Amino acid sequence: MANIVIDNIKKSFGAFQALKGVSLTINDGEFVSLLGPSGCGKTTLLRIIAGLETATSGDIRIGERSVIGLPPKDRGLAMVFQNYAVFPHMTVFENVAFGLRMQKADEARVKKQVEKAAGLLHIEPYLDRYPNKLSGGQRQRVAVARALAVEPGVLLMDEPLSNLDALLRLEMRTELKTVLQEAGTTTIYVTHDQTEAMGLSDRIAVVHDGRIEQVGTPVEVYNHPATRFVGSFIGNPPMNFITMPVNNGQVAVGAQTFAVPAKGSEIVLGLRGETVERTSTGQGLDIQVRVAEPMGPHLLLTGSILGQPARVILPATEAVKNGEIVGLKLDASRLTWLSPESGVSYPVAA
Amino acid sequence: MTQNRPWIPYALILPSVVFLCLLFVVPLVQTIWLAISENGVPSLANMRTMAGDLNFGRSLINTFLLTLAVVPIQIIMALTMGSMVSKMGGGRETILWIWTIPLGISDLAAGMVWLSILQNTGYLNSILFGMGIIERQTAWLTYQTPVALFIGIAIAEIWRGTAIVMIIIVAGLNQVPKEFKEAAEIFGASQWTRFTRITLPLIRPALQSALILRTVLAFEVFAVVYTLGGRNFPVLVGEAYNWQNQNQNYGVAAAYAVLIMVISLAATLVYLKAIKVDPERLP
């Protein structure tokens, strides 16, 4: 079975450490995203899994078998590149057939597999064309079809949608999800786009500065970020971080009090902007609104809470004027508490 | 700006057009006329003299043999060198620079370099003698040793002319994104398959340019041959030179020149047809 175990992978380029000990287990048939800002080491990790790059130390096992030292072709995987890497001198058919040709598959199997993959990605009309005549989205489909045609145990994708325009990206995202669910392929998907990762993944691994900060389902990662970085990287607007005083293990917010696991005299509240409800001032957390922006589906308030910058979201039906002070009621189950020193969150349900 | 003064682009290219006409088209027409006329009337006399000359057949064969030997080897070497260089990280520029040194040497000087190696008192004989492989000085460049002479000339030509091919090929290889090769590798293509199925088709334009340039230059080979072989190894340009300078027969010299041009144009046409470059199938 094609489960993947990434075991303490380190990678240095000269003196620069791109991966600082990454471990991650991906179950058979699972879709896992590597999500992180540009330059955090996502591509490097993917290339190490693919065998295009050699790890400085650590082990990769695919289906219980260590693949360190194996050439890419012996790892039972396929890959979709960021710029597609669809061969310009071959027709779409030959592109999709490439992997099968390399496996010396017979003509009947090539035809069957290419037709299947082309059907899945709706590229049958272009099979005899050359890729240069195709749009970015169509080339993207060819690249995915080429990968699926070999029925790989593992599919690796490096920012496959980042070269598409916004509308097409949304469309392809939905389609990818359908196609991959159907194929049931174990997938590692690299992206710096949190909405993509949230929408597609069974689990997300948030990568930061050569390390995995958190692994979890999209909901877990969103609601309970393990670190300050994860909270601020995921979500739009990003999570608010408000340092608050702690008295006897409790934080008082207007009429509300929360028991917190902090040992010191301060704690950081991680507050998702849309988890608040409006209440009268002094009853909850007060926000001094600088700008109120009606966004259509909701109202975005930018201002400060306890003198610290914050953004919260109220229903579109609320009316708030610039400069107003608005009381916010908090939902205890949706708060994250973090250590002010380390930026690491305390375990949930403390 | 050019919309209301449409003549400006034409005015700007006029000097180069005039220049080309004066220095290229006019002499070309004159040469062709010289070759196909006698005393101002059209005639094939010069052509007949050329074709009837004792050295004509040999020089034609020699030129073709040399081209056939040199060009493929140069292309293969340039491909190998280019592929090797493209896999290097540091030191790449230095190696390229060293490999292109022969480019900066005139063909006459290149001939002299190889003469100093291959002549009777040259470095090759000294080394072979020093190692006890030969008993006495051996002549490599005489009409009695045609094979050695041919190989000597071919090696000198390869040494002199590979760099330009390599530069074109390296430029072509640089145009091929490494993702293509990586994608091929992921899907199971061996190194050789990647080279033949991915790299080669993608550097077609560079390959075509290199082949045309190198072949045309090979048909014009002269200085290296003249330095190493003198008249022991007649080639087409050498014959043109002899008719012009020694025989003072400009008509026959012009006939040779026209023949060389026709061969070059034909070769170019063959390459353009044989190695089709379809812009639709390029990255």
Ligand SMILES: Nc1ncnc2c1ncn2[C@@H]1O[C@H](COP(=O)(O)OP(=O)(O)O)[C@@H](O)[C@H]1O
């Ligand atoms: N071949 C390389 N040589 C040197 N540094 C590299 C190389 N490849 C990647 N890096 C560095 O490693 C870091 C991670 O790169 P990468 O994995 O491409 O990031 P990401 O895909 O997350 O944007 C970057 O700082 C990048 O500059």
Ligand SMILES: [Mg+2]
């Ligand atoms: Mg990347």
